[in-house]
Amino acid sequence: MSGRGDIPDIEVNGRTYPWPERPVVVLCIDGSEPGYIEGAIEAGVAPFFAKVLAAGTARLADCVVPSFTNPNNLSIITGAPPSVHGICGNYFLDPDTGGEVMMNEPRFLRAPTLFQAFQAAGATIVTITAKDKLRRLLSHGLEMGARGIGFSSELADQANMVEHGIDGVPELVDLPVPDVYSAALSGFVLAAGVKIMGSRRPEIMYLSTTDYIQHKHAPGTPVANDFYAMLDGYLGQLDAMGCTIVATADHGMNAKHDKAGAPRVIYLQSLLDEWLGPDLKKNGARVILPITDPYVVHHGALGSYATAYLPNGANFEDIAARLRAISGMELVLDKAAAAERFELPPDRLGDLVMVSVHDHVLGTAAERHDLSGLTEPLRSHGGISEQRVPLLMNRATDLVEGHALRNFDAFDLALNHAV
Numbered sequence: 117m118s119g120r121g122d123i124p125d126i127e128v129n130g131r132t133y134p135w136p137e138r139p140v141v142v143l144c145i146d147g148s149e150p151g152y153i154e155g156a157i158e159a160g161v162a163p164f165f166a167k168v169l170a171a172g173t174a175r176l177a178d179c180v181v182p183s184f185t186n187p188n189n190l191s192i193i194t195g196a197p198p199s200v201h202g203i204c205g206n207y208f209l210d211p212d213t214g215g216e217v218m219m220n221e222p223r224f225l226r227a228p229t230l231f232q233a234f235q236a237a238g239a240t241i242v243t244i245t246a247k248d249k250l251r252r253l254l255s256h257g258l259e260m261g262a263r264g265i266g267f268s269s270e271l272a273d274q275a276n277m278v279e280h281g282i283d284g285v286p287e288l289v290d291l292p293v294p295d296v297y298s299a300a301l302s303g304f305v306l307a308a309g310v311k312i313m314g315s316r317r318p319e320i321m322y323l324s325t326t327d328y329i330q331h332k333h334a335p336g337t338p339v340a341n342d343f344y345a346m347l348d349g350y351l352g353q354l355d356a357m358g359c360t361i362v363a364t365a366d367h368g369m370n371a372k373h374d375k376a377g378a379p380r381v382i383y384l385q386s387l388l389d390e391w392l393g394p395d396l397k398k399n400g401a402r403v404i405l406p407i408t409d410p411y412v413v414h415h416g417a418l419g420s421y422a423t424a425y426l427p428n429g430a431n432f433e434d435i436a437a438r439l440r441a442i443s444g445m446e447l448v449l450d451k452a453a454a455a456e457r458f459e460l461p462p463d464r465l466g467d468l469v470m471v472s473v474h475d476h477v478l479g480t481a482a483e484r485h486d487l488s489g490l491t492e493p494l495r496s497h498g499g500i501s502e503q504r505v506p507l508l509m510n511r512a513t514d515l516v517e518g519h520a521l522r523n524f525d526a527f528d529l530a531l532n533h534a535v
Contacts, residue, residue: 147327149368155336202226205406420499
């Protein structure tokens, strides 16, 4: 039985969770590779994080590959890999329609979330995300109103009681709705979380930021330290309210450019069109970049993971071998091998899955990528090299040092292993 004797433990996706003894807040810091938090601590601007590293739980965990936003946020809130919940990218080729679409519709979700299970047992659930692309997935299946709130800071001024369980958000937070390409978009998420925790005290709160800063600024730089100082201040307030707080990330981040600042890109569609020749080219090899979302200004839709669909008659083994031989390519797998290694749904993968090394990205063709919005040398993610992320909690844990962890162990850590 749980902390409340009248409520049985909650079972969802093969895991069991007790009823929370105090409010649980899980924060997904988008793009937070190891080093960002430590840099802010060294700069003396992150007292909450310093306390966690000294007296709480500070571990490293592996995120889901592809190391993109949607697959990892959904893994965190389901406690399961994409092979269970079905979300394997921000963007994919829908096998049912043959169309390339955003993977942010609840119809693509194949498993219940922890939030649905806990709300069904009587819990109040709050989900706040920076970008609206995640909102419907995070709040899927929740009853909005007295026991459910779900909105994005991007569209906070459009939140209403029927769809989001709350209205008047900018007035509540006493902040204007931020620009989508700003650090303030993430700050609004945390500020709203503090206000709602103070007024509603929900059992479970999930906060998810944007990686706008991490795409532009490396760990320990002044702008990055300012961003983590901002997060630290809000987390300190939630800590003072008695919340159990777990902070992790959906993925890390790496520089993807040469010494002159030019992006290191392997343009896969151009290569495949050249190798296949005119006859097979017209049948259509299709390269899908799952990093693609509506917010490509800071990465130009260039990430370190891609999938390709090859036409009938193509020599798969020869093409895979040629791709593996390219400088900057780390891994080329067929669909079955990729699904097994990365715990992905095979029916939502192409014939080949490609992962580039830490300082390279994968694109389609040079003319298809608008890089004019890159104001700093390219930093991006998606590969194995961005898999290690922090997993912190403001309480000690009963897990032994060295216990292998995933970022989607966040709720298990808070509810089953906090001491």
